[in-house]
Amino acid sequence: MSLLQISEPGESPEPHQRRLAVGIDLGTTHSLVATVRSSSAECLPDAHGRVLLPSIVRYGPGGGVDVGYDALSSAADDPANTIASVKRFMGRGVADVAKYGALPYRFVDAPGMVGIETAAGLRSPVQVSAEILHCLRARAEESLGGELFGAVVTVPAYFDDSQRQATKDAARIAGLNVLRLLNEPTAAAIAYGLDNASEGTFAIFDLGGGTFDLSILKLTRGVFEVLSTSGDSALGGDDFDQAIAMHWRIAHGLVDASGRDTRRLLAAAREVKERLSAEESADAQVTLTWGQQLHLRLTRREFEEITAPLIQKTLGPTRKALRDAGLAVSQIDGVVLVGGATRMPHLQRAVEAFFQREPLRNLDPEQVVALGAAIQANALAGNRAAGDDWLLLDVIPLSLGLETMGGLVEKVIPRNSTIPVARAQEFTTFKDGQTAMAIHVVQGERELVSDCRSLARFELRGIPPMVAGAARISVTFQVDADGLLSVSAREKTTGVGASVVVKPSYGLTDDEVATMLREGFDHAQADRDARALAEQRVEAEGLVAAIRAALAQDADLLSPPERASLDAGLASLDAARQGADHRALKSAVEALNRASESFAARRMDRSVSRALAGRRLDEVPVK
Amino acid sequence: MTPEFSRNHFELLGLPVSYTVDAAALDDAYRELQGRVHPDRFASASEAERRVAMQWATRANEAYRTLRNPIDRARYLLGLKGFDTGEESNTSMPPDFLMQQMEWRETVEDGRARHDAGALEGLRREIETSRAEMHSLLARALGGDRNYDAGCSLVRKLRFLDKIESEIDDVLDAIHDGAAAAHPVRSAKGSA
Numbered sequence: 001m002s003l004l005q006i007s008e009p010g011e012s013p014e015p016h017q018r019r020l021a022v023g024i025d026l027g028t029t030h031s032l033v034a035t036v037r038s039s040s041a042e043c044l045p046d047a048h049g050r051v052l053l054p055s056i057v058r059y060g061p062g063g064g065v066d067v068g069y070d071a072l073s074s075a076a077d078d079p080a081n082t083i084a085s086v087k088r089f090m091g092r093g094v095a096d097v098a099k100y101g102a103l104p105y106r107f108v109d110a111p112g113m114v115g116i117e118t119a120a121g122l123r124s125p126v127q128v129s130a131e132i133l134h135c136l137r138a139r140a141e142e143s144l145g146g147e148l149f150g151a152v153v154t155v156p157a158y159f160d161d162s163q164r165q166a167t168k169d170a171a172r173i174a175g176l177n178v179l180r181l182l183n184e185p186t187a188a189a190i191a192y193g194l195d196n197a198s199e200g201t202f203a204i205f206d207l208g209g210g211t212f213d214l215s216i217l218k219l220t221r222g223v224f225e226v227l228s229t230s231g232d233s234a235l236g237g238d239d240f241d242q243a244i245a246m247h248w249r250i251a252h253g254l255v256d257a258s259g260r261d262t263r264r265l266l267a268a269a270r271e272v273k274e275r276l277s278a279e280e281s282a283d284a285q286v287t288l289t290w291g292q293q294l295h296l297r298l299t300r301r302e303f304e305e306i307t308a309p310l311i312q313k314t315l316g317p318t319r320k321a322l323r324d325a326g327l328a329v330s331q332i333d334g335v336v337l338v339g340g341a342t343r344m345p346h347l348q349r350a351v352e353a354f355f356q357r358e359p360l361r362n363l364d365p366e367q368v369v370a371l372g373a374a375i376q377a378n379a380l381a382g383n384r385a386a387g388d389d390w391l392l393l394d395v396i397p398l399s400l401g402l403e404t405m406g407g408l409v410e411k412v413i414p415r416n417s418t419i420p421v422a423r424a425q426e427f428t429t430f431k432d433g434q435t436a437m438a439i440h441v442v443q444g445e446r447e448l449v450s451d452c453r454s455l456a457r458f459e460l461r462g463i464p465p466m467v468a469g470a471a472r473i474s475v476t477f478q479v480d481a482d483g484l485l486s487v488s489a490r491e492k493t494t495g496v497g498a499s500v501v502v503k504p505s506y507g508l509t510d511d512e513v514a515t516m517l518r519e520g521f522d523h524a525q526a527d528r529d530a531r532a533l534a535e536q537r538v539e540a541e542g543l544v545a546a547i548r549a550a551l552a553q554d555a556d557l558l559s560p561p562e563r564a565s566l567d568a569g570l571a572s573l574d575a576a577r578q579g580a581d582h583r584a585l586k587s588a589v590e591a592l593n594r595a596s597e598s599f600a601a602r603r604m605d606r607s608v609s610r611a612l613a614g615r616r617l618d619e620v621p622v623k
Numbered sequence: 624m625t626p627e628f629s630r631n632h633f634e635l636l637g638l639p640v641s642y643t644v645d646a647a648a649l650d651d652a653y654r655e656l657q658g659r660v661h662p663d664r665f666a667s668a669s670e671a672e673r674r675v676a677m678q679w680a681t682r683a684n685e686a687y688r689t690l691r692n693p694i695d696r697a698r699y700l701l702g703l704k705g706f707d708t709g710e711e712s713n714t715s716m717p718p719d720f721l722m723q724q725m726e727w728r729e730t731v732e733d734g735r736a737r738h739d740a741g742a743l744e745g746l747r748r749e750i751e752t753s754r755a756e757m758h759s760l761l762a763r764a765l766g767g768d769r770n771y772d773a774g775c776s777l778v779r780k781l782r783f784l785d786k787i788e789s790e791i792d793d794v795l796d797a798i799h800d801g802a803a804a805a806h807p808v809r810s811a812k813g814s815a
Contacts, residue, residue: 019667179666180666221654223654223658316796316799319796320796380666381666381667391657391661392663393661417684418684418688419684420662420677420680420681420684421684421685422681422685478677481662481680543669543670546667546668546669546672593669593671594671597671597674597675600669601671601675604676608656608659608679611637611659612634612637
């Protein structure tokens with residue numbers, strides 16, 4: 001029989017335990033994991049003391065998978081099975097990846113997201129990313145000595161809904177509890193702002209391996225408020241390597257080079273690019289597949305000339321972000337450089353010329369995103385220290401809308417809206433007796449549907465037949481704090497409803513994710529059940545602790561019957577916690593969640609009312 | 624269940640129901656409210672609490688967005704007084720304003736054709752001056768005068784100014800992007 005836990009009011013039933021939480025920067029070229037230990041954030045190194053993990057996954061012929069440096073060494077010899085810069089393919093279709101030019105992979109035009117044929121079979125970019133995340137999770141669990149409670153995973157601010165959803169799916173497949181998806185420049189601002197106790201308006205210029213973000217934030221008394229964000233999710237340091245490699249290919253008559261030779265040239269290009277940050281010229285030797293030795297050389301001046309258009313490409317989004325924030329360059333108090341690509345001197349000069357001030361680079365531009373994510377993860381996991389009550393207010397980067405007659409976009413939520421945000425728009429039927437309405441959700445700034453990204457399509461059925469224009473169909477968009485969209489539609493005169501969590505057109509279906517979870521890292525059925533049970537137990541313990549704490553504060557909001565039903569839910573959850581059936585435990589958790597809904601709502605109402613009452617007292621003028 | 628949202632935007636933020644709003648007080652009230660209700664405060668709470676937090680934070684963002692923007696604030700306040708600004712249905716404008724609109728549109732088209740960023744920036748300054756005048760008229764109409772019909776008409780005019788300004792921005796974007804493609808990077812020498 002199970003023992004009832006008895007605790008005094010206000011006393012936590014669980015001994016206070018610090019939850020292990022990490023921040024993960026899932027980068028195009030490198031990924032990092034960081035955590036907060038003894039109140040400061042630090043990146044966790046691998047067994048060789050390296051904090052950067054190359055974002056490269058190799059699928060070996062025998063079914064083995066190498067990640068990071070182990071995979072890096074095979075990139076030049078086995079390019080088709082060694083997937084680099086997979087972040088560029090997240091949430092993307094075949095037509096999108098074609099824009100990156102010749103790549104050595106066997107892409108498969110899978111419905112939704114592109115697939116990659118490897119020695120281990122067909123892999124989705126989501127699974128490839130999950131391998132990287134899984135490797136970082138293992139590193140963190142080993143280093144911290146326990147299972148992770150959760151992680152904050154960063155995404156480029158300019159990622160659209162499909163790319164964000166794909167990232168969240170990858171984290172789930174890697175067995176991570178995603179506490180939040182956090183925008184990379186915002187993460188950098190947290191690390192930077194808290195480190196320097198900064199106040200004012202800052203521009204975060206984040207040029208990573210494959211993505212560019214420019215975010216404008218206002219920092220005031222512990223509030224990080226993103227005013228606007230802009231960028232290019234297909235522009236980064238990789239493009240500079242490509243430009244150098246293309247320059248050499250043209251110079252040496254190698255325009256038709258094989259995938260393998262291209263990889264060798266790219267590796268040399270990256271090396272030369274990095275050396276040119278400190279030197280006036282750099283050399284490299286490349287041996288081509290047919291044995292020819294190439295001696296390659298590039299001066300800094302040549303490098304700056306051939307990559308000038310790429311530098312220029314960052315300035316358009318920069319101007320747009322300033323304009324959206326309603327600010328002039330002179331109103332920016334500081335510019336923070338983030339991302340390895342901001343080490344290039346000509347980029348630094350261009351940023352300095354644009355903002356007319358020297359950019360700040362006193363935190364390692366490659367680590368700062370992971371550090372900020374770790375600080376946020378620590379706070380979200382409930383490890384916040386007293387007085388450590390900063391708040392983050394972020395935005396969505398791209399407008400969300402619906403297709404209307406004629407292939408036009410009706411914007412429902414404009415870009416740079418602070419999240420979470422919800423907006424409803426009313427539509428009507430076009431024909432007499434129309435009983436269904438097709439809802440096509442798109443994201444982007446252009447007026448034509450064909451120029452925007454298609455996110456999802458669904459149908460509202462069962463509209464009672466009426467004359468054209470009589471039905472009142474309200475479509476509601478809700479974007480949560482991760483920047484992810486869900487859409488619901490309702491016919492107002494009859495209440496017929498339909499809703500979807502947006503599963504992007506360029507994404508994975510729930511079934512696909514479920515299959516990948518099954519095929520994931522815990523292979524045996526018994527392992528999976530054990531893991532599911534462990535997860536549900538953590539969930540149940542968290543819920544019981546949260547509800548007991550809430551009861552200790554606000555039990556007076558419940559009538560005796562309500563209190564009794566909540567206590568009964570707690571008792572049955574306690575009983576289920578002792579058992580070994582993860583499904584029974586899951587349904588007990590769900591039941592208690594449902595039973596506590598109105599209590600949660602009343603508690604929040606009380607909290608808000610108290611805030612209002614407090615402010616009115618403060619506002620009494622003092623003579 | 625949905626939280627109780629009987630308070631209007633002003634009440635939610637503890638501000639007097641008025642067109643004139645103290646911007647600093649609005650910012651403070653918003654941040655204090657978000658500090659209490661934001662989902663980040665409830666990331667390890669129960670699912671029910673997380674959902675309520677998202678609804679409240681959404682509501683707080685909506686209230687702040689509406690009250691921060693003068694046109695949205697005016698329209699919302701008129702709605703509370705039972706007046707519909709009729710921006711979609713009522714397109715009648717006084718003739719002098721229509722004349723002005725046509726002149727402005729011609730300037731935008733000329734600027735587009737000639738890639739004349741300077742002329743467009745100039746037009747924007749002119750529109751900003753008009754906007755400032757309309758805002759003071761609006762403050763009077765919705766304040767002491769309680770002339771809500773005049774308020775509705777001013778909101779319609781201001782909405783037009785917004786539209787033409789966003790057209791100017793689009794043209795300026797196109798001019799800048801075109802320039803970006805045509806010219807090499809400007810040397811940073813002089814400003815270093």
